[in-house]
Amino acid sequence: MENKILTEKINEEYKYGFVTNIEADNAPKGLNEDIIHFISKKKNEPEWMLEYRLKAFRHWQKLEEPHWAHLSYQKPNFQDIIYYSAPKPKKNLDSLNEVDPELLKTFEKLGISIEEQKRLTGVESTIAVDIVMDSVSVKTTFKEVLSEKGIIFCSFGEAVQEHPELVKKYMGSVVPHTDNFYAALNSAVFTDGSFCYIPKGVRCPMELSTYFRINSAGTGQFERTLIIADEDSYVSYLEGCTAPMRDENQLHAAVVELIAHKNAEIKYSTVQNWYPGDKEGKGGVFNFVTKRGVCMEDNSKISWTQVETGSAITWKYPSVILKGDNSVGEFYSVAVTNNYQQADTGTKMIHLGKNTRSTIISKGISAGFSNNSYRGLVRIAKGATNARNFSQCDSLLMSDKCGAHTFPYIEIKDKSGVVEHEATTSKIGEDQLFYCKQRGIDTEKAIGLIVNGYCKEVLNKLPMEFAVEAQKLLAISLEGSVG
Amino acid sequence: MSIKTVENIKTKSSSTKNLENLLTSEFERSKSFLFGNTQLREQAMDSFFRQGIPSRKNEEYKYINIDSLLKDEFVLNVNKTITREQIESLTFLKNVITIVIENGIFSGELLSLNSLPKGLTICSITEASKKHTETFEKYYSKSFDINTDAFSALNTAMAKDGAFIHIEKNEIIETPIHIIHISTTNSPAITHPRNLIIVEECAQVKIIESYSTIDSGAKTFNNALTELVVNANAVVDHYETEDENNWGYLINSTQVVQKQNSIFYTHTFTLSGSLVRNNLNIVLDAENIETHLNGLYLTKGNQVVDNHTLVDHRKPNCNSNELYKGIVDERSSATFNGKIFVRKDAQKTNAFQSNKNILLSDDGTINTKPQLEIYADDVKCSHGTSTGKLDEEKVFYLRARGLSETSAKKLLMHAFASEVTNTVKIDDLKKYIEAKISERFE
Numbered sequence: 045m046e047n048k049i050l051t052e053k054i055n056e057e058y059k060y061g062f063v064t065n066i067e068a069d070n071a072p073k074g075l076n077e078d079i080i081h082f083i084s085k086k087k088n089e090p091e092w093m094l095e096y097r098l099k100a101f102r103h104w105q106k107l108e109e110p111h112w113a114h115l116s117y118q119k120p121n122f123q124d125i126i127y128y129s130a131p132k133p134k135k136n137l138d139s140l141n142e143v144d145p146e147l148l149k150t151f152e153k154l155g156i157s158i159e160e161q162k163r164l165t166g167v168e169s170t171i172a173v174d175i176v177m178d179s180v181s182v183k184t185t186f187k188e189v190l191s192e193k194g195i196i197f198c199s200f201g202e203a204v205q206e207h208p209e210l211v212k213k214y215m216g217s218v219v220p221h222t223d224n225f226y227a228a229l230n231s232a233v234f235t236d237g238s239f240c241y242i243p244k245g246v247r248c249p250m251e252l253s254t255y256f257r258i259n260s261a262g263t264g265q266f267e268r269t270l271i272i273a274d275e276d277s278y279v280s281y282l283e284g285c286t287a288p289m290r291d292e293n294q295l296h297a298a299v300v301e302l303i304a305h306k307n308a309e310i311k312y313s314t315v316q317n318w319y320p321g322d323k324e325g326k327g328g329v330f331n332f333v334t335k336r337g338v339c340m341e342d343n344s345k346i347s348w349t350q351v352e353t354g355s356a357i358t359w360k361y362p363s364v365i366l367k368g369d370n371s372v373g374e375f376y377s378v379a380v381t382n383n384y385q386q387a388d389t390g391t392k393m394i395h396l397g398k399n400t401r402s403t404i405i406s407k408g409i410s411a412g413f414s415n416n417s418y419r420g421l422v423r424i425a426k427g428a429t430n431a432r433n434f435s436q437c438d439s440l441l442m443s444d445k446c447g448a449h450t451f452p453y454i455e456i457k458d459k460s461g462v463v464e465h466e467a468t469t470s471k472i473g474e475d476q477l478f479y480c481k482q483r484g485i486d487t488e489k490a491i492g493l494i495v496n497g498y499c500k501e502v503l504n505k506l507p508m509e510f511a512v513e514a515q516k517l518l519a520i521s522l523e524g525s526v527g
Numbered sequence: 528m529s530i531k532t533v534e535n536i537k538t539k540s541s542s543t544k545n546l547e548n549l550l551t552s553e554f555e556r557s558k559s560f561l562f563g564n565t566q567l568r569e570q571a572m573d574s575f576f577r578q579g580i581p582s583r584k585n586e587e588y589k590y591i592n593i594d595s596l597l598k599d600e601f602v603l604n605v606n607k608t609i610t611r612e613q614i615e616s617l618t619f620l621k622n623v624i625t626i627v628i629e630n631g632i633f634s635g636e637l638l639s640l641n642s643l644p645k646g647l648t649i650c651s652i653t654e655a656s657k658k659h660t661e662t663f664e665k666y667y668s669k670s671f672d673i674n675t676d677a678f679s680a681l682n683t684a685m686a687k688d689g690a691f692i693h694i695e696k697n698e699i700i701e702t703p704i705h706i707i708h709i710s711t712t713n714s715p716a717i718t719h720p721r722n723l724i725i726v727e728e729c730a731q732v733k734i735i736e737s738y739s740t741i742d743s744g745a746k747t748f749n750n751a752l753t754e755l756v757v758n759a760n761a762v763v764d765h766y767e768t769e770d771e772n773n774w775g776y777l778i779n780s781t782q783v784v785q786k787q788n789s790i791f792y793t794h795t796f797t798l799s800g801s802l803v804r805n806n807l808n809i810v811l812d813a814e815n816i817e818t819h820l821n822g823l824y825l826t827k828g829n830q831v832v833d834n835h836t837l838v839d840h841r842k843p844n845c846n847s848n849e850l851y852k853g854i855v856d857e858r859s860s861a862t863f864n865g866k867i868f869v870r871k872d873a874q875k876t877n878a879f880q881s882n883k884n885i886l887l888s889d890d891g892t893i894n895t896k897p898q899l900e901i902y903a904d905d906v907k908c909s910h911g912t913s914t915g916k917l918d919e920e921k922v923f924y925l926r927a928r929g930l931s932e933t934s935a936k937k938l939l940m941h942a943f944a945s946e947v948t949n950t951v952k953i954d955d956l957k958k959y960i961e962a963k964i965s966e967r968f969e
Contacts (some may be wrong), residue, residue, distance in 0.1 A: 112586065114900075426889065441904035444871070450899040450910070459886040459916050465897070466911040471904045 071128035073262065077101065080232055083128050087201050087235070090208060100221035100231030107225045113388040114417045114449055117357050120295050120330060125264040127233045190248075196241040197252055200268050203239035210241055214272055218301040218336045218365070226297040227334040230266045234299070237267035242277040242308070251507050253282040256296075264295040271301070273308035275341075280311040282510055293321075293356060295330045302337030304344035306368070310337060311347045313506050314362075315514050318354035325384025325413070328356025335362035339371030339397070347374040348391065349505045351514040353521040356385060361419065363392035366400035366431075373402040376502040378514075380521045381414030381446070390420035390451075395431040395461070404435035407499050409518075411442035417449040424461035431458065437467040440498060442491075492519045543580050543597050550575075553603045554684060561687060562653040563667060571673045571683035578677035587676070590862040590894045591804060591833045596776060599746060603685075605630040605712045609741070614707070617739060620955045623705040624649070630710055631718035631749075632688045646698030646730070648691070652723055655691035662693060666725055670754045671782040671808060678778045679806070682752040686721035692734070694761075696727040703733040703953055710740040710747035710775065722753040726761045733764040735956060738800070740775040747771075752780045757789045759813070764952060765793040768960065771800035773828070780806040787813035794950060797824040797832050798963050808837045811845045811873075822851035823947040825967050826859035826891075833862040838880075840873040849880040852947050853893070854940055860892035867908055869901040876903065880910035885917060885943060937968045 071082055080101055084094040109119055190197050196207060203211050221231035238254045254269065273279055283300075296318060302310050312335075321328025331354075337346035348362040364373030375391040393402035402422070410416040418437045439448035450467045472494055480490035496503070496515055503511050551572075558568050580597055581588035609629050618625055626649060627634045633651035643649060648659070656663045673680040690706055708720060726732055734755075740747055749771075757763050771777055777800055785791055797803050809818055824832045838847045853861045867878045884893045897910040917939055925935035944964055951957040 439899070439901070441901065441906075444874070444904045446904070447900070447902045449901065450897075452895075452897060452912075454893070454895040454912060454914065456884075456886060456893040456914050457891070459889055459891065461886070462913075462915040464911075464913045465895075466909070467897070467899060468907075468909040469899055469901050470907050 070126050070263070073126050074123045075125070075127060075233065079127050083233060083235060086128060087204070089204055092208075092212065093204055096216070096221070097232050100228050101233075103222055104225070104228035104232055107228055110225050113359055113419070114415065114451070115357055115359065115386045115388050117330070117386070118293070120293065122229070124262075125295060126262050127264060127266070128235055129263040189250075193246050193249065194243040195246060195248060196239065198239055200234070200237035200239050200270065203270075207239070207241070210272065211239070211270070214270055214301065214303055215268075216301075218303060218338050219299050219334050224334060226332045227299055230268065230297050230299045230334070234266045234268045237298070238269045240269075240271045240279065240281065242273045242279045244274045245276045247277065248279040251280050251282055253284070255284050262292070264297065266296075267298050269298070269300040271310060271312070272303045273305060273310050273344075275306045275308060277305075278309045280507060281313070282507060283312070283314045284317070284510075284513075293328060293330050296332070296355075298333045298335075300333070300335040300362075302346055304337065304339050304341075304346050304371075306341035307343045309345040309347075312337070312349070312362070313510055314348075314350040314352075315506075315510055315517065316350065316352045316354055316358070317517060320354045320383065320385050321356040323383050325356070328385070329354065331355035331358045331360065333360040335360060336365070337363070337373075338365040339368050339373065339400075341368040342397070343370045344368050345372040345374075347372075347376075347505070349376045349502065350378070350389075351502070351506070351510075351517065352377065352379040352387060352389060353517045355387075358385075358387040358389050360389050361392055363394070364402065365394045365396065366402065366428075367396045369397040370399045371397055372400070375402075375404045375406070376505045377406045378409070378499045378502045378518070379406070379416055379418075380409045380518060381411065381416045382521055383412040383414060385412075385414045387415070388417045388419055390418045392421040393423070393433060394421075395424045395428040395433070397428060399430045400428060401432045402434075404433070404437070405501050406435075406437040407502055408437070408439040408448055409442065409495060409498075410439065410446040410448045413443075413445045415447040415449070417451060418467075419451040419453075421453040421455070422463055422465070423455045424458050424463065426457040428458050429460045431461040433461075433463045435465040437465075438498070439467070439469040440495070441469065441471045543594055546580075546597050546601060547576070549601065549603065550681070550685065557687075562656040563663075567668060568684050571680045574673045575677055575680040575684055578674070578680060581677055587835065587864075590860065591802065591831055593802075593804075596802065597748070599715055601748065602712075602714050602716045605716045605718065607632060607634065608711050608713075609634075609709060613711075613741065614709075617707050617709060617737075618705070619959045620703070620705055620735065620953070622955075623703045623735070626690050626704065626706045628689060628706060628708045628720045628722075630712055630716065631686070631720040633690055644698075644700055644702060646695035647700050648693040648695075649704070650691050652686075652689045652691045652721055655723070659691070659693065662725060663691070663723070666754065666756050667723055668754070670756065670784045670810065676780065676806060678750050679752055679780050679782070682719045682721055682750050682780070686719045686752070689721035689723070691722070692724045694726045694730040694732050697729045698727075699731040700733070703735055703956075705735045705737065708736065708738045708749065708751060710749055710771070711743065712745050712747055713743050715746040715748075717748045717750065720749070720751045722751075724753065724755045726755075726757050726763050728758045729760045730758075731762040733766075733953060735766040735768070735953070737768045738771055738775075738777055738779065740771045742772055744774060746774050746776065748776045748778075750778045752782070755781065755783045757783065757785045757791050759786045760788045761786075762790045763792070765791065766951070766953070766956060767793070767795045767805075768798065768956075769796065769800055769803050769805075770798045770963070771803070773799075773801050775800045776802045778804045778806070781808070783807075783809040785809065785811050785813070785816045785818065788815045790817045792819045792950070793821070794947070795822040795834065796960055797822075797826075797834070798967065800830065800832075802831045804833045804835070806835045808839070809847075810839045810841065811847065812841050814842045814844045816842075816845040818845070818847040819950070820847070820849040820851075821947050821950045823944055824851075824853040824861055825944075825964065826853070826861050827856040827967075828859060829857075830859040832859070834864065836865045838865075838867050838878060840867070840869045840876045840878060842872060843874045843876070845873065846877045847879070850947065851882045852943065853882075853884045854887065854943065855884060855891040855893055856887040858888070858890040860894070862894040862896075863912075864896040864898070865910070866898040866900060867910065869903050869906055869908060871902045873903050874905040876906040876908065878906070878908045882910075882912040883943075884912075884914040885940070886914060887916070940968055941965075
């Protein structure tokens, strides 16, 4: 009986693996300066933007693909990727009625109905969504409501057209095009993304959200997110992602930059559910992302929360540079790997200002044949007096074929700094399982319960809407992993 | 001794390229008459050149700048100059069997071979390769892979001599064995001492290795490697004290293999020396093994200390426990890089690791990298690390009881270090180390 349920559960497939038949406007495969000119022209970009892209491309050509992470995979062929793919028709949309009905269906399937959101306008607190499909922003909701407060929330392309002074000032200021291999690639070929600016003294009334979707085959997704919180402002930002099931490995190389000014707070939450590949480890998305925030001025705060369940390979380190005095950085992460998934993820906390604080809570869960690594850096620079860090990295092993690894780097150059790090690795306690079963809870549910309890510290940090989704995701990702 | 000291080969070098040339020519000249297998030496030399002298780009040497150190002028062959009085001044322990390795060459002067306890063999490794060929070949260079570390490969290629210690089955050697590594050169030199210690089944032994220099104002670069085999049911208590002067640069690699039911304790005390890099690799190659690693490093001035440890759990039901503590002062820098590796089959492993540091100055640096790499699920592994300053409240508590600020701090630092020093089971050694710590805090 138990076996039957287990088999059913194991056979449960990735739920977002459908493909939408939307005609797409694709660039030819390959990468060269012409493609960059093509993208820039398509986006109708000003000269300075093209210059930036070309500068990044020329730098990228000089770089070598990094291989230091605890991952093994076939290196992507960068000439075999379509760098631009946009759903057609791409005219300016005035109302939702003009959006391609196929597209609307896609998002309904994904559980984010734009229609429904529209109806909910005026009803208290909902989410404003920017939807990015194949790296082109297709629709941003609630723009009007937000603009009343002076908040700018639009696609990156639009921001380049309408707010060039902001884009020019902040783009590349946190993640320069020279930062790393994939950041350079992104800077050269990024097609769209989200842009958000919260003016002085404004507390953003709703959760802002971006939904990323890879649809076309053979494409890479390269989007850029830039969030600026001006003095005394607050914003909570959500990011979600899915992709169709394909045999090939699709590349996703995004850049996210956060800037928090004096007394500002940015809360960035991610539920990453790219297609993880099938049970044999075939296909799946390569998720190579550079995410970094800077607490530019005093008393600012940046908080990263992530739930990583998808992607064949995850390689990302959302970081915080604590430059302002009394600034705070937080990182809460749950990373789940199953089957042949590999994750090398963690954070960097760079303490530069005085009285800065950072907290790192990382929970790794590995099942099947997967490998899950935490890699993190805590650096306390000279002169960063009274810096304080606490890190906790726990790993849970669900099978005897998987691996769980911890690679923390701690570099301290100031005597007043206090840094603590602790990590544990173990499997689910037999006694805990026994206790649950004794009370009539079956194994599968008991594991779900224990895992959710284990991740609670992190899940609690997610906004309400995401927390529910994340809990479900955890359950799906681990189905059938213990038996 | 089969090796005669030949004329010094000197070169005026400005980059490591020159050092590489020097090594190559010396290697070609000497490989045929040095102990052991020439083929192995050739493989090791190849491996060394493939790996190159590690720069800071090498993940394992991220926090030390070795390649820039090796840009100086060096010699590879050094005369023996030490006098008996000098040696005697270095023997800080009573009632021990003393072996001296001077500039990488074994010297048995203080050793009265007739009075050695039953079951104990001590000789130079060169002699062992001829007299005890079978044992030598069974164990020599078998405990590690030369391709994993450039300096271990270089030692294997260039080693001239060192100590060979063998303890027979079921023998318990009560008297500790003290190996004194001493550098006495007058010109900057690179030496490669190589020791092989074999503890047979059910045997027990205590071994102390100490590293020191005689003040001559010449830079000495000591690339030492000790292989230690702990066979089934054996118990080994191993100590290292590193007390070189400001001209001393030390790469100290210790490769340990443990067999079933064996117990191994190791204690590393880094007291001084311009640069100290410890590579301590322990392979737990059978079931029911117990391993304890303790370390204490006290750094000041411009010292650089880098402790690398690897505990490789290969088989089920083993326990390992690691504790490293450090006090960092002035412009010095200390690194702890500990890895616990649990292989697929090593179920029911318990592995713990702890690293605690106190930073006393504004210019000091502490880098710590405690790593877990785990491929088995039924394990209990944890690591913890903390770094901070001396607890103000504790200082206040002591001052409220009439202690001066300096003596309060001294007391607290002693207390901090005592967690490691208390694990020393040889009284004389414990007293010596405690005295050294007191001296250090004066």
